[in-house]
Amino acid sequence: MDLSSHDLFQRSLKVAPGGVHSPVRSFQSVGGNPIFFERSKGAYLWDVEGKRYIDFCQSFGPLLFGHRDPEIQEIVLDTIERTWTLGACEPYSLELAEFIIQHIPWVEKIRFVNSGTEAVMSALRVARAATGRAKVLKFEGCYHGHLDSLLVKAGSGLAGESASDSAGIPKELIQNTFVLSLDEEDELEEFFSEHGTEIAAIAIEPLPANYGLLPQRKSFLQKLRSLATKFGCVLIFDEVITGFRIGFTGMSGRLGISPDLVCYGKIIGGGFPVGAYAGKASLMDLVSPSGKVYQAGTLSANPIGMRAGLKTLQKAFLENPYSALSIQTETWSNELVKSLNETSEFTWKTQSLDSLFWLVRESGKEIRKISEIPSSLQDDFKTIFHPLLQKGVYLPPSPYEVGFLSTAHTKEILDETISLVKTLL
């Protein structure tokens, strides 16, 4: 068997679209051949040729404790010995649900699904059922998974004139989706005075982290909360990336703003395919079989994901790694940028929050919406991505994806990264 990444990719191109099963993995936005990894542990990845990388992508977010944390692994192995899947009632999802409900005040009831996409799709359905309205509002630069109705970008014209972000989505499926800019309170007010009573749901990432890291002003999110209440719309916080990562209670807890429904994914499954939508009992009770909103899943609440997720959340709650991770991420990413700037032709900076960081060219101010992102970012990023990769430092393979630290990124490993960057000089 041939074990070079190059050859494996050539073979993959023949059997999967673009050679991959999720687009960013193809390296399309950084160019070159994607690396094929075969093993992971803690902060490290090993490719099929045996080369080791320090991993700052961490599977795009599920791994707060790094790859194959020993305590989580123990639970996973124990579960595999008991069952793989039951398709019936079991205690594991109950324990995870109770743990979350006990610690997250705005979660009264929860339903587990298999991905973040499913969670958001289902939450929207609940919001539409609850309000009897069809229209939803989202924000430019926020990603909510690949469901048709939210795979839209702002059109050239007015809100409501949205354009699909993907082929294969008829305009009929997105005509109920409005897209507004982040960080524009006046525009938001105006929009609601015109359309407020038509809106079923406002969906937002309370910390947009899928088009770079775009921290929002608290007042903007507070305005969303008060407009949702005033106009009777369901406020959906998509915390798929931020849930249990920006502190245990996510961005909602950090800001002290309670959504009506919240979506989880990534960390909630501890590295296994789990998503969830949750929130007020009055809304969640609309879901089948207690209510008329149909939603189901053959592998939903899979025992392995439930137990890996519970162990991850228990560790996160008890060990409370958040403030240490936050300081470490800020300190280290600033050091990284400083070292990069000694070798790079432009000035980089980092925008970070807790264990998320994003590298972007310095523009003199905090970037909060996509119109503020330097247009050269993609080209800029290519100039650092490949040299770092060569040195064994793996950043997410796209300038628009955020990087992740985990508790497995020890000071020694982080210092090693900086030394490796210095050898680029």
Ligand SMILES: *Cc1c(COP(=O)(O)O)cnc(C)c1O
């Ligand atoms: C990753 C992500 C999703 C999609 O989750 P999948 O599990 O990839 O379907 C949705 N919303 C946000 C904010 C995400 O970060």
